[in-house]
Amino acid sequence: MAKEFERAGLPTAFITTIVPLAQNIGPNRIVAGQAVPHPLGEPSLGSAAEKELRRRLVGRALAALQADSPDQLVLRLDDPSASAELAPA
Amino acid sequence: MAGVRVVHYLNQFFAGIGAEERADAPPGAVTGAVGPGRALAQALGDQGEVVATVYCGDNYFNEQPERATEEVLALIEPYAPALVVVGPAFNAGRYGIACGRIGVAVQERLGVPVVTGMYAENPAVELYRAQLYIVPTGATAATTGAAVQRMAALGLPLARGERPGRPAEAGYLPRGLRFTERSPRSGAARAVDLLVKRLKGEAFETEWPVPAADRVPPPLPIRDLARATIALVTSAGIVPLGNPDRIESTFATRWGKYSLAGRDDLTGAEWEAVHGGYDHTYANQDPDRIVPVDVLRELEARGVIGRLYDSLYVAVGSGASQASARQWAREMAAELTAAGVDGVILTGT
Numbered sequence: 001m002a003k004e005f006e007r008a009g010l011p012t013a014f015i016t017t018i019v020p021l022a023q024n025i026g027p028n029r030i031v032a033g034q035a036v037p038h039p040l041g042e043p044s045l046g047s048a049a050e051k052e053l054r055r056r057l058v059g060r061a062l063a064a065l066q067a068d069s070p071d072q073l074v075l076r077l078d079d080p081s082a083s084a085e086l087a088p089a
Numbered sequence: 090m091a092g093v094r095v096v097h098y099l100n101q102f103f104a105g106i107g108a109e110e111r112a113d114a115p116p117g118a119v120t121g122a123v124g125p126g127r128a129l130a131q132a133l134g135d136q137g138e139v140v141a142t143v144y145c146g147d148n149y150f151n152e153q154p155e156r157a158t159e160e161v162l163a164l165i166e167p168y169a170p171a172l173v174v175v176g177p178a179f180n181a182g183r184y185g186i187a188c189g190r191i192g193v194a195v196q197e198r199l200g201v202p203v204v205t206g207m208y209a210e211n212p213a214v215e216l217y218r219a220q221l222y223i224v225p226t227g228a229t230a231a232t233t234g235a236a237v238q239r240m241a242a243l244g245l246p247l248a249r250g251e252r253p254g255r256p257a258e259a260g261y262l263p264r265g266l267r268f269t270e271r272s273p274r275s276g277a278a279r280a281v282d283l284l285v286k287r288l289k290g291e292a293f294e295t296e297w298p299v300p301a302a303d304r305v306p307p308p309l310p311i312r313d314l315a316r317a318t319i320a321l322v323t324s325a326g327i328v329p330l331g332n333p334d335r336i337e338s339t340f341a342t343r344w345g346k347y348s349l350a351g352r353d354d355l356t357g358a359e360w361e362a363v364h365g366g367y368d369h370t371y372a373n374q375d376p377d378r379i380v381p382v383d384v385l386r387e388l389e390a391r392g393v394i395g396r397l398y399d400s401l402y403v404a405v406g407s408g409a410s411q412a413s414a415r416q417w418a419r420e421m422a423a424e425l426t427a428a429g430v431d432g433v434i435l436t437g438t
Contacts, residue, residue, distance in 0.1 A: 001322070001324055001404065001406075001414050001417065001418035001421075001435060002435050003305045003415075003418075004414075004415050004419050004422055005322075005418060005421075005425070006305040006306075006307070006308050008422035008423070008425070009308050009309075009426065010308055010422060010425060010426065010430065011307070011308045011310055011432045012308070012432070012433040012434075013433070013434050014437065015434065015435070015436045015437065016437040016438070017151065017152065017437075017438060018151055018182070018186065018438075020216065021182065021186060021212050021213070021216065024212075024216055025212060025215060025303075027305065028304070028305070035148065035152055036112070036147075036152065036367050036438045037109075037112075037148070037367045037368045037370065037371045037438070038378040038379070039379065039436055039438060040378050040379065040380075040381045040384075041371060041375060041378025043374070043378075050378075051383070051384070054377065054381050054383070054384050055384050055387070057381070058381050058388070058434070061434045062314060062319070062388075062393075062394070062434075065310060065311045065317075065432040065434075066310045066311050066312075067310055068309075068310045069307065070307065072304070072307075
């Protein structure tokens with residue numbers, strides 16, 4: 001679906017757990033999700049910590065939407081090279 | 090004469106461990122054939138024997154593929170198989186990926202031939218077709234009988250060290266590999282022959298189909314996030330409680346659009362997961378874990394984004410054909426662009 005949004009000119013950040021598949025047949029902007037049944041959650045954390053994890057993942061997605069690169073981009077939470085954090089408002 | 094020793098790999102569902110709620114099952118092994126392995130054993134007849142079945146949960150595998158592959162290999166190796174059969178995975182994406190990865194590891198690390206089976210549209214086919222013998226199957230387990238027949242027929246000669254014939258004859262998906270053969274006619278003669286047929290409008294068969302790359306050029310990035318309208322779309326099937334549009338949990342024929350107006354987050358009291366390919370427990374406790382409305386609203390309130398688009402677009406990706414998914418997305422994209430949305434966050438599983 002993501003590629004059709006891209007074909008229509010919409011920058012699209014695809015949050016998915018199964019990254020190798022998305023890299024192969026998916027869009028340009030990919031964010032690695034946390035787990036298959038909860039890509040933007042982590043039930044083993046307390047609710048405050050889980051919400052913070054979700055904020056960071058959404059932050060990666062928004063950073064991907066702002067990234068200007070001809071190459072496919074995969075952003076992960078644990079990637080230290082990702083300078084893709086939102087600046088605090 | 091002893092038959093070929095075969096080890097069969099299955100996911101947690103086909104191994105009888107459990108359904109989606111056991112997709113986190115770690116690898117294990119049992120002696121003999123289990124589930125579809127019994128049909129495989131019958132197909133092998135007296136030429137082969139399923140000595141063991143090794144299984145692993147689809148989420149356990151996909152969430153830590155390297156570790157899971159090591160554990161599965163360690164379970165397969167002591168049985169000293171002459172052939173490893175993985176799946177068939179039909180149209181199941183996570184299962185197909187596990188089959189593909191394990192199949193390749195068995196070939197490379199154990200030096201044992203592998204046969205698998207998948208529906209042609211399984212996403213794992215494109216990833217692994219060049220490295221594995223993939224028998225084309227139907228989309229569902231209703232086609233198990235025919236699938237394991239062909240997998241056995243392809244696997245037995247492989248186990249004996251024979252090279253199978255061409256894909257169409259031997260019954261596997263074309264791998265995109267080229268082998269050198271002698272032809273009685275020169276390439277020039279064959280090329281002219283093809284050209285003449287084509288010019289005459291006669292049927293012809295290309296010797297090499299040119300692959301079409303399908304990466305879409307990246308759309309321009311959002312330049313001013315604080316003024317941007319961001320839309321949320323999900324293929325993970327989060328719908329209002331009761332599924333008012335009756336979106337099917339697999340092989341869906343429709344998609345939905347639901348208002349987010351006035352909502353600061355999604356709760357299990359008002360929303361539910363209907364996608365048939367994952368365990369709904371965590372999504373139903375808090376649907377924001379799939380569709381992060383709560384965080385997008387916070388960012389909107391802080392002025393980090395301009396606004397969260399009022400409508401949530403929902404599809405169920407489980408079993409969806411590529412043609413269906415593309416069609417749905419085209420329809421959604423037409424509405425989103427007409428509404429002036431600047432960017433999309435699409436969540437999948």
